[in-house]
Amino acid sequence: MSLTFEHVTLGQRVLFGTGSAAANLAAEVERLGSRRAMVITGEFEAAIAKNITGGIDVALHYDDVAPHVPIEKAAKARAAAAEHGIDLLICVGGGSTTGLAKAIALTSRLPIIAVPTTYAGSEATNVWGLTEDSRKTTGVDDIVLPATIIYDAALTLSLPVELSVASGLNALAHCVDSMWAPRADPINQALAAEGIRALAAGLPLVKDNPNDLPGREQALYGAYLSAVAFASAGSGMHHKICHVLGGAYNMPHAQTHATVLPYVLAFNAPAAPEAAKRMSAAFGTSGRGATDSGPADAVAGLNALRAALDAPKALKEHGLAEENIPAAVQLILPAIPRSNPREVTADNLEQLLRAAYSGATPGF
Ligand code: NAD
Numbered sequence: 001m002s003l004t005f006e007h008v009t010l011g012q013r014v015l016f017g018t019g020s021a022a023a024n025l026a027a028e029v030e031r032l033g034s035r036r037a038m039v040i041t042g043e044f045e046a047a048i049a050k051n052i053t054g055g056i057d058v059a060l061h062y063d064d065v066a067p068h069v070p071i072e073k074a075a076k077a078r079a080a081a082a083e084h085g086i087d088l089l090i091c092v093g094g095g096s097t098t099g100l101a102k103a104i105a106l107t108s109r110l111p112i113i114a115v116p117t118t119y120a121g122s123e124a125t126n127v128w129g130l131t132e133d134s135r136k137t138t139g140v141d142d143i144v145l146p147a148t149i150i151y152d153a154a155l156t157l158s159l160p161v162e163l164s165v166a167s168g169l170n171a172l173a174h175c176v177d178s179m180w181a182p183r184a185d186p187i188n189q190a191l192a193a194e195g196i197r198a199l200a201a202g203l204p205l206v207k208d209n210p211n212d213l214p215g216r217e218q219a220l221y222g223a224y225l226s227a228v229a230f231a232s233a234g235s236g237m238h239h240k241i242c243h244v245l246g247g248a249y250n251m252p253h254a255q256t257h258a259t260v261l262p263y264v265l266a267f268n269a270p271a272a273p274e275a276a277k278r279m280s281a282a283f284g285t286s287g288r289g290a291t292d293s294g295p296a297d298a299v300a301g302l303n304a305l306r307a308a309l310d311a312p313k314a315l316k317e318h319g320l321a322e323e324n325i326p327a328a329v330q331l332i333l334p335a336i337p338r339s340n341p342r343e344v345t346a347d348n349l350e351q352l353l354r355a356a357y358s359g360a361t362p363g364f
Pocket residue numbers: 042043044045048067068069093094095096097099117118119120121122123125126127128129155156157158159160163167253254
């Protein structure tokens with residue numbers, strides 16, 4: 001079969017180095033010619049930012065960050081940036097903090113330097129999100145893509161193990177969904193496979209010892225790859241499910257992704273044997289089972305990783321009420337991309353959600 005595809009690579013500078021964030025940040029601020037930077041952090045991220053911003057002039061420290069970027073918080077932050085004559089946005093934190101910087105950039109066109117402290121990956125995408133009256137709107141605009149990402153695994157040491165696991169599995173979900181999302185192509189599939197390998201190698205080390213820097217580095221590197229793959233491939237079935245659950249039932253982002261992922265993998269893998277083979281190779285489980293089958297090995301790989309990580313197991317433990325499942329099915333069904341390798345019906349989707357709700361062992 002001929003190899004034909006269209007792929008867009010987003011332009012970003014990525015500086016990766018443990019213990020180098022302060023120096024890399026000072027150099028980037030200088031390179032971008034900024035004189036009036038706004039440093040954006042959430043409550044738990046302010047101390048991290050303080051340690052790395054000593055070498056730069058900061059015109060405004062801003063910490064009014066909330067999950068999913070409420071529109072009122074965006075308006076307030078935009079006004080603060082304008083009032084202080086800001087020429088550069090520096091966000092230090094997780095996806096919520098990066099999201100607020102993107103909201104400011106969307107209207108001001110200011111450049112962003114992103115310094116991530118979780119594995120959410122928003123720093124490597126051109127996707128923005130805003131929430132109004134409990135409804136989240138997302139959009140795509142290259143103006144919100146951070147000009148530079150500064151990765152420093154030491155900044156993630158304070159991320160509690162449980163959140164590290166959930167956030168890392170959220171990154172893994174970007175990789176898995178990139179295998180069959182609407183714009184899946186050989187380049188983002190290659191990035192996704194390497195992302196799975198790095199996350200599967202790093203996260204167990206983080207789980208066993210949260211201070212393990214090589215493990216944190218692998219997880220952060222995998223998180224970056226996962227986000228690049230996701231930005232290119234778009235949202236697949238898994239993200240459509242989690243978007244509805246998060247928005248309609250106010251469920252926690254990372255934990256919802258971590259819980260739903262194995263059920264989507266088990267659902268799609270038999271209909272996507274080539275992708276499954278790549279995933280099982282990345283998990284290191286190809287040919288390990290008696291079956292020697294990509295789909296079974298990929299599911300076994302993810303299940304084994306989740307067991308090692310003591311990953312979140314059941315949606316009922318994260319705020320989903322069982323009686324909401326039929327309504328959730330109706331909301332999710334129209335959003336499932338046509339690229340999905342297996343046909344999704346109200347019946348099989350409801351079965352998937354019921355299994356994820358109760359925490360039944362994912363398989364087929
Ligand atoms: P988050 O940013 O809300 O962070 C979770 C919690 O961890 C917060 O309380 C935060 O202060 C704390 N925290 C962050 N780093 C820490 C550290 N190193 N040590 C201790 N505490 C720390 O959650 P998240 O999972 O990083 O991001 C989720 C959000 O990002 C969602 O709104 C999601 O929609 C968005 N997101 C957007 C994209 C995109 O492409 N636009 C991609 C992924 C996620």
